[in-house]
Amino acid sequence: MRLALIGDVHLQFDAVDVRRLDEGDYDAVLFVGDLAGYRDAGLEVARVMARLRTPAFFMPGNHDGVHLLHLGAETIEGAYGSHVLQRLFAPTQAPRCDALAAALSPIVMVGYSHHEVGDGARRVSLIGARPHSQGGGGIHFRHHLATRFGVRSEEDSIARLKQLVDDAPNEELVFLAHNGPKGLGARRHDIFGCDFRAAEGDWGDADLAAAIAHAQDRGHRVRAVVAGHMHHRLRGGGQRIWQVRKNGVLYVNAARVPRIERRDGEVRRHHVELRLDLPEPSAASVSTRD
Ligand SMILES: [Fe+2]
Numbered sequence: 001m002r003l004a005l006i007g008d009v010h011l012q013f014d015a016v017d018v019r020r021l022d023e024g025d026y027d028a029v030l031f032v033g034d035l036a037g038y039r040d041a042g043l044e045v046a047r048v049m050a051r052l053r054t055p056a057f058f059m060p061g062n063h064d065g066v067h068l069l070h071l072g073a074e075t076i077e078g079a080y081g082s083h084v085l086q087r088l089f090a091p092t093q094a095p096r097c098d099a100l101a102a103a104l105s106p107i108v109m110v111g112y113s114h115h116e117v118g119d120g121a122r123r124v125s126l127i128g129a130r131p132h133s134q135g136g137g138g139i140h141f142r143h144h145l146a147t148r149f150g151v152r153s154e155e156d157s158i159a160r161l162k163q164l165v166d167d168a169p170n171e172e173l174v175f176l177a178h179n180g181p182k183g184l185g186a187r188r189h190d191i192f193g194c195d196f197r198a199a200e201g202d203w204g205d206a207d208l209a210a211a212i213a214h215a216q217d218r219g220h221r222v223r224a225v226v227a228g229h230m231h232h233r234l235r236g237g238g239q240r241i242w243q244v245r246k247n248g249v250l251y252v253n254a255a256r257v258p259r260i261e262r263r264d265g266e267v268r269r270h271h272v273e274l275r276l277d278l279p280e281p282s283a284a285s286v287s288t289r290d
């Protein structure tokens with residue numbers, strides 16, 4: 001089984017990507033989010049993505065289904081534990097998400113959901129984790145999570161994710177999240193490490209880590225955890241570690257931004273090929289030239 005992973009889109013996806021990915025004969029395409037664009041520009045790119053013939057799944061990031069002021073309020077107020085502006089902007093998030101889901105269709109927008117990839121011979125359950133994650137502790141866009149998913153706290157999120165694991169019909173699991181789990185390192189270049197604070201730190205999500213541990217306790221084989229959000233190129237220079245193998249799980253951060261690079265008249269496109277081979281999955285960075 002082969003899956004194509006598309007890192008944070010940030011408006012970088014066009015008809016050539018559609019053709020290349022379909023030609024790649026993947027079992028599914030997983031988008032880790034941050035299509036961004038905030039409204040019309042984002043919806044336009046979503047409609048291009050929707051032309052994929054390969055089954056595809058999209059995890060909303062912290063830049064999706066929101067506008068810039070809302071994202072700013074989440075970032076600033078979240079740091080101070082205040083929620084005045086977030087509450088004000090929250091009612092706009094559901095219709096924005098609905099518009100994005102409609103533009104992406106038949107691509108499935110995931111989030112607190114489980115899905116199947118593969119065919120009769122081999123099926124893997126895909127668990128869509130908490131949508132709109134911004135990392136760094138706690139949950140984000142909590143008013144939207146509360147109204148749409150009944151998730152009001154990190155504890156609620158953990159319970160919801162564990163229930164999804166318990167309901168998954170297949171032994172083999174792949175998690176799709178926007179930001180990765182806590183516990184994979186606290187240095188700036190670690191797979192989900194913080195590169196924008198002098199103190200560095202682990203920017204991973206605790207609810208996702210709890211769900212993965214729960215799945216393993218329950219005897220599921222967690223083959224891979226796919227996320228993005230923490231871009232490869234580090235602030236202050238250097239590159240992030242983008243794949244890690246730990247306790248039999250392959251963790252992949254697909255967030256190469258920009259994923260389409262135009263340099264010296266050359267266009268290069270990035271995605272990750274995830275092979276769910278037995279006994280060990282593997283991930284390779286794929287760079288194609290136009
Ligand atoms: Fe991003």
Ligand SMILES: [Fe+2]
Nearest residue numbers: 034061062229
């Ligand atoms: Fe993000």
